[in-house]
Amino acid sequence: xxxxLVLNSIRTNAPLSxxxxxxxxxxxxxxxxxxxxxxxxxxxxxxxGPGQSSGGRRPVLxxxxxxxxxxxxxxxxxxxxxxxxxxxxxxxxxxxxxxTDNTDVDNILNLxxxxxxxxxxxxxxxxxxxxxxxxGVPGIVNENGKVLFAPNLHWENVDLxxxxxxxxxxxxxxxxxxxxxxxxxxIFGKGKDSKNMIYLSxxxxxGxxxxxxxxxxxxxxxxxxxxxxxxxxxxxxxCTCGNKGCWELFASEQALVKKAEQVFSEKNSLGDLVIKxxxxxxxxxxxxxxxxxxxxxxxxxxxxxxxPELIVIGNRITKAQKWIENPLKQVISSRALPYHRENLSVExxxxxxxxxxxxxxxxxxxxxxxxxx
Numbered sequence: 572x573x574x575x576l577v578l579n580s581i582r583t584n585a586p587l588s589x590x591x592x593x594x595x596x597x598x599x600x601x602x603x604x605x606x607x608x609x610x611x612x613x614x615x616x617x618x619x620g621p622g623q624s625s626g627g628r629r630p631v632l633x634x635x636x637x638x639x640x641x642x643x644x645x646x647x648x649x650x651x652x653x654x655x656x657x658x659x660x661x662x663x664x665x666x667x668x669x670x671t672d673n674t675d676v677d678n679i680l681n682l683x684x685x686x687x688x689x690x691x692x693x694x695x696x697x698x699x700x701x702x703x704x705x706x707g708v709p710g711i712v713n714e715n716g717k718v719l720f721a722p723n724l725h726w727e728n729v730d731l732x733x734x735x736x737x738x739x740x741x742x743x744x745x746x747x748x749x750x751x752x753x754x755x756x757x758i759f760g761k762g763k764d765s766k767n768m769i770y771l772s773x774x775x776x777x778g779x780x781x782x783x784x785x786x787x788x789x790x791x792x793x794x795x796x797x798x799x800x801x802x803x804x805x806x807x808x809x810c811t812c813g814n815k816g817c818w819e820l821f822a823s824e825q826a827l828v829k830k831a832e833q834v835f836s837e838k839n840s841l842g843d844l845v846i847k848x849x850x851x852x853x854x855x856x857x858x859x860x861x862x863x864x865x866x867x868x869x870x871x872x873x874x875x876x877x878x879p880e881l882i883v884i885g886n887r888i889t890k891a892q893k894w895i896e897n898p899l900k901q902v903i904s905s906r907a908l909p910y911h912r913e914n915l916s917v918e919x920x921x922x923x924x925x926x927x928x929x930x931x932x933x934x935x936x937x938x939x940x941x942x943x944x
Contacts, residue, residue: 573598574944577606581616581633582660588630607633613943614639614698635660640699640939643690644932645683645706646748646925648887649674649723649775652682655928656690659702659936661759663925665693674724684738691739702939704741705931706731707748709776711794716745722800722811723776723825744934748772748927749796750787752885752920753780755930761883761918768881769873770920771798772927773866773888777819781877799823803868822865824887830858845890859894866895867902874907874915885920886927892919 576596581587584595593603610616617636621629637660646653650672656665667689669682683706691701708731710721716732718724735743753770756762762770762782770780777799781788789795799819800812807816820826824841831839834854839847847855870882888895900917907915920926 573602574606574609575941577603578610578615578635578940578944581610582635585634586619586632588632590630592633610944615940615944637662638695638697640697640702641694642702642932642935642939643687643704644751644928644930644935645686645704646751646927646931647679647683647706647708647724648748649709652679652686653924653928654686654690655925655932656693657929657932657936659940661929661933661936663929665690666925666928674726676726676729679724680734683735687735687739699939699943701741703935704735704739704743705751705928705933705935706735706743706745707751707927707931708745709748709772709774709778711797712745712747714793716743718745720812722813725811742935742938744931744938746931746934747778747780747796749778749780750789751780751930751934752778752927753782753787753883753930754934755922755926755928756883756885756920757782757785757930758933759929760885760920760922760926762881765881767877767879768883769877769879770926771870771882771884772886773823773884774886775819775823775825777823777869779873798869798873801869801872803865818865818869822862822869826862826865827858827891830861831855834858841887841890848891848894856894859891860898863895863898864902867899868906870899870903870917871907874903874911878911880914880916882915882917883920884918885922885924887924889919889924 580592580595589603593600615636616633619632619634637658640659642657644655652669654667655663708718711719718726718729718731732743732745749772752772756770762768766785768782772778779796779798800817802816803818804816809815810817844855
């Protein structure tokens with residue numbers, strides 16, 4: 572426990588001297604010096620030379636050794652796989668994205684094997700190597716890493732953790748993609764200074780991760796956050812989850828694609844629509860405005876129920892922020908309860924679609940550091 576205190580103090584506040592670590596942790600200087608020596612020997616921290624003197628000899632400053640290992644984060648989407656290779660501070664070293672139109676389990680497992688192998692081969696030779704693989708999946712995941720139900724992938728009872736650990740013999744953690752995205756946003760993005768926030772992962776579907784009192788809220792069985800499947804239209808179209816009129820049918824990437832097919836009489840991807848809107852195509856812009864309004868309608872319910880200080884919208888929909896943001900915020904400002912919206916901030920993620928993979932990667936980094944120390 573004391574060793575973890577020392578390491579976390581240096582990770583969070585470096586550069587620090589041994590005396591400063593002693594003050595921040597409440598441990599005596601002798602204990603700190605002994606633990607620092609162990610952490611240096613284990614290649615988890617290192618000395619960078621003298622700092623400023625407050626009288627007497629200049630203190631030697633300590634840094635976290637973020638290059639002593641790597642972690643892999645994977646974001647499994649309905650039409651893509653995104654993988655990141657990070658150092659132990661979560662900085663992205665390499666990124667690979669694969670497009671796919673086949674969500675069959677065997678196909679995704681084959682793509683994952685190739686993606687993880689390619690990322691592993693890009694890792695440099697370090698003390699600890701690849702310390703873990705974190706995977707975000709758009710569905711209900713139990714604590715053992717089994718994907719119980721992922722309606723947009725058409726998956727049920729897929730033991731993803733078991734399959735990937737067997738392939739690579741590296742620790743694996745599988746997490747709901749919105750929870751991973753919320754964690755990524757809390758550590759690296761717009762949520763750094765927020766203890767109560769909602770992260771919305773808006774891709775083919777809509778997932779949400781809740782940070783309550785600075786911790787991910789998962790509910791009784793760990794299945795919270797399926798806001799994309801709340802009904803906003805009683806007699807609406809049937810969803811892949813079995814419900815009718817789900818929010819994600821009106822306010823997600825799939826809603827954009829379906830609406831575009833009606834308007835343009837041909838298939839258009841999100842990227843195609845962004846290009847059209849960038850060229851001032853009024854029909855494309857109107858589609859984004861409509862979906863932005865529906866996105867705002869669902870957010871109203873979240874604002875009125877949870878009274879968060881921050882809502883962050885992430886994943887692929889951020890590519891369309893320019894045309895979605897204003898209609899979304901107009902709906903919220905006109906229809907959310909006035910006291911609930913008074914100090915509310917609604918932001919789009921600036922992690923460039925890597926937030927889910929980053930969050931999944933960082934979860935594994937923290938597991939590794941607790942284990943190794």
